[in-house]
Amino acid sequence: MSVSDPVRLREIVDEICERMAGETERGRVADYIPELAKIDPGRFALVLSTAEGNVIAGGDADTRFSIQSISKAFALAVALGRIGDQLWTRVGREPSGDPFNSIVQLEHERGIPRNPFINAGAIAVTDAILSRSEPREALGQILQFVRFLADDDDIAIDPAVAKSETETGWRNAALANFMRDFGTIQRHPEKVIGTYFHHCAIAMTPRQLAQAGRFLAFDGALHPGGPRAIAPRMARQINALMLTCGHYDGSGEFAFRVGLPGKSGVGGGILAVAPGRAAIGCWSPGLNAVGNSQLASMALEMLADRTGWSVFASN
Ligand code: GLN
Structure with a gap:
């Protein structure tokens, strides 16, 4: 069953943040843009902005990063x-x-x-x-x-x-x-x-990113029944493209492991979308071999596993 209880979601976010803090394989910070090479690879944040209007944030949720x-x-x-x-x-x-x-x-x-x-x-x-x-x-x-x-x-x-x-x-x-x-x-x-x-080069915090992603989770609106940013059809189209192309040559792997539309950036951020449920901002600057955040990918895999939010699940 898919999880929506904020108390349970809080536990899940805390568990993931704790696990990520202990990870030693954090990937490599992008250095082909010299300014990005200065970022501390030890950072991690996970923020959920849910359909019920809850914001559940863990880690460095209020640190600005380059969304790339x-x-x-x-x-x-x-x-x-x-x-x-x-x-x-x-x-x-x-x-x-x-x-x-x-x-x-x-x-x-x-x-x-x-x-x-x-x-x-x-x-x-x-x-x-x-x-x-x-x-x-x-x-x-x-x-x-x-x-x-x-x-x-x-x-x-x-x-x-x-x-x-x-x-x-x-x-x-x-x-x-x-x-x-x-x-x-x-x-x-x-x-x-x-x-x-x-x-x-837009800089925002993981909390701001999760909030900014809501329009994709709620059919183009800022929250269910809320003000509209784009047409529902366009939100669906963008989600489809995020699922199939949002992680470049790692898109198949991300869909396989996480099962959510997502868009990554070389600043280490990933915006993921659980349609109807939540927008998710995740950030950790170290990248894997294809330029997607190593820890954010792992964290989102854990999140999808614990919440049942995969778009390929029936619940
Ligand atoms: N600005 C970066 C570039 O053009 C964005 C790349 C990325 O985040 N994958 O190379």
Whole structure:
């Protein structure tokens, strides 16, 4: 039976936090963005924001971290809200089976990225948002949207992280230039990746992340019956993509072990969604071999096991 009792959920979160504190295999902090290399790998947090309106938080729940690729889910929601299904003319919906920053499939697929969650796809989504606004405006819109979702204005872009990636993000520059040549993106590649780096540099706490994810757990609304952020159909579509593509070439493994839509970032965060039940923010900076948080993946596997929240379960 699926668990919704807050007392039992509290016990589960405490058990997971205790177990993770004792883990010695914590993975490796991303260092290809120099600013991210400074983060203490010993951090861990798990926060549930439930349908009943409870927030159950454990560990470093109020420490800000760089959400990185988790921002791709928010950017996708903004782009779908603005241009709707037209977005799918420039980005696909299939898992790539390749690393997040891979370029190989782009040539075979005529510059159309496989999905919106690999870097190339998120850069194309960012360009779609830029078709109607300038970078500063577009960033303002994404940030405002995230603040609205979390119901918290204390969420901002970390300029040091954005600068650090702007100075070193040559691979993303290559992806953007390649797609510009195919016509997948229309704005100047430098403008597009500048905007992309900045939304990846949004910093928030695991508690804020869990709150910001509620719209995906509750059919596009901030809580069951609450204010709507996006159409229910779009929330379902984003969840489907998170389940199949949210962890890059680790997506199959995450679906197998956890069974929940999830979006990871190289800052060590994972936003997971238990539809109808809860949005989950989990964070630990050490990454596994495919660039997903080692401990957050383990913690979510334990959570799904203890709660029965897998989307593949019947209860
Ligand atoms: N900003 C990072 C990049 O483009 C995001 C990657 C990630 O979180 N997987 O490389």
